[in-house]
Amino acid sequence: MAAATAAGTNWEDLAEQVLYQPLGMTSTSSRFADYAKADNKALTHVKIGRDWVAKFTFDDDAASPAGGVSTSVRDFTKWMRLQLGNGMFDGKQVIDGDALARAHLPAIMHRPPAAPAGRASFYGLGWNVGYDALGRLTLDHSGEFLAGAATTVNLLPTEQLGVAVLTNASAIGAAEAIAYHFLDVATYGQATVDWLPYVRKLFGSTGASGPDYSKPPANAAPAQPDSTYVGTYANDYYGPLSVVAKDSGLLLQLGPKNLQFPLTHYDGNTFSYVPFAELGDRSSVTFTVSDDTPTASRVTIGLLDEDGLGTFTRTPGANWRTV
Helix, strand or coil: CHHHHHCCCCHHHHHHHHHHHHHCCCCCECCHHHHHHCCCCCCCEEEECCEEECCCCCCCHHHHHHCCCECCHHHHHHHHHHHHCCCEECCEECCCHHHHHHHCCCCEEEECCCCCCCCCEEECCCCEEEECCCCCEEEEEEEEECCCEEEEEEEEHHHCEEEEEEECECCCCHHHHHHHHHHHHHHHCCCCCCHHHHHHHHHCCCCCCCCCCCCCCCCCCCCCCHHHHCEEEEECCCEEEEEEEECCEEEEEECCCCEEEECEEEECCEEEECCCCCCCCCEEEEEECCCCCCCCCEEEEHHHCCCCCCEEEECCCCCCCEC
16 A cells, blocks of 8 residues: 555556556456456355355455455466566566565564474565475465455465465365365375365364354343443544444444444343454454443454454543434
């Protein structure tokens, strides 16, 4: 986004001008509207029971630089060739080689060695950076929408080898298993591990922490009156949050568009909600209520609290809000 601002344009136009057009990626866009109007496109699928169903369409324009690209495998290979060519594509230097190489260097260690003879893994600028058993640089990254898409890309620059797997279903590790199997065959002539069950262990959670909030405990404590929870709360990282009361019950309001999510009581001062579009599990919404005050002082959203940033504090003087 900073690059787009410096260029006096927006991210979607900048990506098209400096990347997609020079590479001939004619089926690629950073605009959801282009995906939506395309006649030939994959619909995203989620698992309902034993079936995979095209149920949700996720508009990721708000975070487009971090995952809002729609593309084809044929187009994506062009981007991979650019990476493996150090910014060169079809004899033309599209991206400065030194600038691109900087993205392929370790910046931070995100996983230390699991054993004394193990290897650490790192994060560069948008890439997982590592070194395989043969000492070769490896670059990879996966992405997903819980609403029904899972992708991965793996590069071995020294071998000028890359593999990308794009799927139109929620992440269960299938994309990564296919990529790792391919890389094993290319390196050793056969798979070294049955990759799917190995990788699936890493995809056991869909983002919401804690128990199954769709099933309140049999001895659940009752909620307090709606007025205890209604109000406006603030968080330095995520911004404002409001809890409002309607005849149908409590609603959580989040984001710059004040999107509304019905709250379902779980136990005591804990409720749950289903995140918009990103299906997943229900997330907990837990209010902190002191015995000596009539209203909650804080509310913690489980889905946003993985790094301890999901607690919102009541805004003074804004205790009541009903619609």
